Amino acid sequence: MREILDRIQHNPDSNTVDGKLSWAPAKSLWFTGHFIFWITIGMTQFSLGAFGAYLALSILILCGGHSLGMHRKLIHESFDCPLWLARFGAYLGTLVGLGGPFTMMRAHDLRDWAQRQDRCHAFFSQHSSIPRDWLHQTHLKLTLDNGPDIQFPDKLTKDPFMIFLQRTVWLQQIPIGILLYLWGDWGWVAWGISGRIVISITGHWLIGWFAHNHGPRKFHIPTHGVQGHNVPGPFALLGFITFGECWHNNHHAFPESARMGLRRNEFDPGWWVLRAFEKIGLVWDLVTPGTIPPEKHHAEPLIPTEKMGAAPSAAKIRPAL
Numbered sequence: 001m002r003e004i005l006d007r008i009q010h011n012p013d014s015n016t017v018d019g020k021l022s023w024a025p026a027k028s029l030w031f032t033g034h035f036i037f038w039i040t041i042g043m044t045q046f047s048l049g050a051f052g053a054y055l056a057l058s059i060l061i062l063c064g065g066h067s068l069g070m071h072r073k074l075i076h077e078s079f080d081c082p083l084w085l086a087r088f089g090a091y092l093g094t095l096v097g098l099g100g101p102f103t104m105m106r107a108h109d110l111r112d113w114a115q116r117q118d119r120c121h122a123f124f125s126q127h128s129s130i131p132r133d134w135l136h137q138t139h140l141k142l143t144l145d146n147g148p149d150i151q152f153p154d155k156l157t158k159d160p161f162m163i164f165l166q167r168t169v170w171l172q173q174i175p176i177g178i179l180l181y182l183w184g185d186w187g188w189v190a191w192g193i194s195g196r197i198v199i200s201i202t203g204h205w206l207i208g209w210f211a212h213n214h215g216p217r218k219f220h221i222p223t224h225g226v227q228g229h230n231v232p233g234p235f236a237l238l239g240f241i242t243f244g245e246c247w248h249n250n251h252h253a254f255p256e257s258a259r260m261g262l263r264r265n266e267f268d269p270g271w272w273v274l275r276a277f278e279k280i281g282l283v284w285d286l287v288t289p290g291t292i293p294p295e296k297h298h299a300e301p302l303i304p305t306e307k308m309g310a311a312p313s314a315a316k317i318r319p320a321l
């Protein structure tokens, strides 16, 4: 279990308000280039096979890579697993197209730290209008005048594989692209690489926008300037599409928890995968709200806990705690 704040080095003058927004060429051109390739080749050479490749790769990469490999394992250390599985998860997470392991940890930790302050720039709080926030997240970068430093852990700085992933981040799509071309055609490449990257980046941004602006909250964190919201979508279906990442109010309340959907209708496929892996011994020491020591709980429940079902089910899974 990793406390994000352990990695943040800041001084009394550090703040997350003063800074300059500017164009981020790599991020902007990456997104735009894939968008153009997808709407030209992807639409003219559409096939069910190409769409199937897009779907299968999206499920594997977003669930196994983004949610489990990068977010729940690399960033939060919310469970333990063999090194090869942690590396494979980071590899899949790199394939999302948002960045390598160092980039993702830095972006996550800076945002997390900023949202804990009284005030933070709209780049971090995502409290701008949808079009402006889209511009922020997909085309611009924020350079803080006096921002904190991120102290990367040894598991990144001393792992040659993680350094290799970071250095070759954009090239990692090429082997998959070649396989897609050999198996199908350029339509498969357009959907399996470019369409997937554009839809993943757009979905990640849009869920992030809703998760900091709209949706029910079961917890409130008095010391944090920005609150997270759960984003159920119709019939709580976003739980499936985001593999559990849409339960962002729960994540703000229990960032160290490997389980994000805490109540019966909060579908959390990422957690289901972890539970299945736990049964066959691939992962262990899963952190849940029930296993986090009470002195580390900084959220106040907004509804009586007995109505949530969260604590009882967590306790059922980890009876010893």
Ligand SMILES: [Zn+2]
Pocket (backbone or CB within 6 Å): 115, 212, 227, 228, 248, 252
């Ligand atoms: Zn958040």
Ligand SMILES: [Zn+2]
Pocket (backbone or CB within 6 Å): 071, 075, 076, 108, 251, 255
């Ligand atoms: Zn997080």
